[in-house]
Amino acid sequence: MKKDAVAYLNTRKKGDFAAQKSEVESYCKYRFQIVEIFHDHRANATPPEKRKGFTELLDYCAANNCPDIIIYDFAGLASDLDAGLATLKALNDKYTIYCVNNDFFGFRDDPDQRREAVGNFVAYMDQYRESARKAAPVISKKTKKEDGRPIGRPRALNEGQVEALLTVRQAGTSISQICRMFDVSRSTVSKILADYPELKGEWKGARQEPEE
Incomplete structure (x- = not known):
């Protein structure tokens, strides 16, 4: 029933x-x-x-x-x-x-x-979220500019967030959804998944080689 x-x-x-x-x-x-x-x-x-x-x-x-x-x-x-x-x-x-x-x-x-x-x-x-907060990098005074901003481009995700990203990807979440969830670009996700070929999947709109 x-x-x-x-x-x-x-x-x-x-x-x-x-x-x-x-x-x-x-x-x-x-x-x-x-x-x-x-x-x-x-x-x-x-x-x-x-x-x-x-x-x-x-x-x-x-x-x-x-x-x-x-x-x-x-x-x-x-x-x-x-x-x-x-x-x-x-x-x-x-x-x-x-x-x-x-x-x-x-x-x-x-x-x-x-x-x-x-x-x-x-x-x-929740464990990963908590560890991500604790692992948030502390900005050294030597890494700051005169106006207080850090030198160089900050990391998009810390270690805890990367672990969470891999977890949801393993669960089947699409790359587009992951980009929205973590507020990162496709290139950032691609770099993270570079060491995990089984999680990369196929990119939509991939360029095809012309037939000879």
Whole structure:
């Protein structure tokens, strides 16, 4: 028997809603009956708790005792990594979260184990966030210019953030999503993944050699 569930979509481009809705319906075909779909558009820079669609989702779940939420993409919860993890943790404390795209938690048929897996992942990422803060480089006086600015170009990510980047890449997060999550360029991600060829993947729009 199908379980009732609600869905949340956070879209960026025209046409994304129809495409994501179709994938959600396909994902839920044999497991869930979608009773409501909540939607925010071009709201990535806005924290989830301040979005109209997301707050309506939470109000609906609380009022109707709906324990299951389907989202399209974990990385799409927020463009900021800290905000995304905080939102995932808050949702997981009350509901069972399922993801259509790049779902790496498993236990789709066991809500308790699934929530435990999500909780373990958030705790794991929190450790890296904390170590990243502690490992933030201290700027020496000798490395500053007269106006107080550091000499040279600062590193885009510290060691803790690099570890977090590799973790989410191993989990299946796309390079484009990683760029948004960590606010870095594709070239920066490419340099980090240079030592991990299994994580590089294929670049879209790659130049093809002409046929002889």
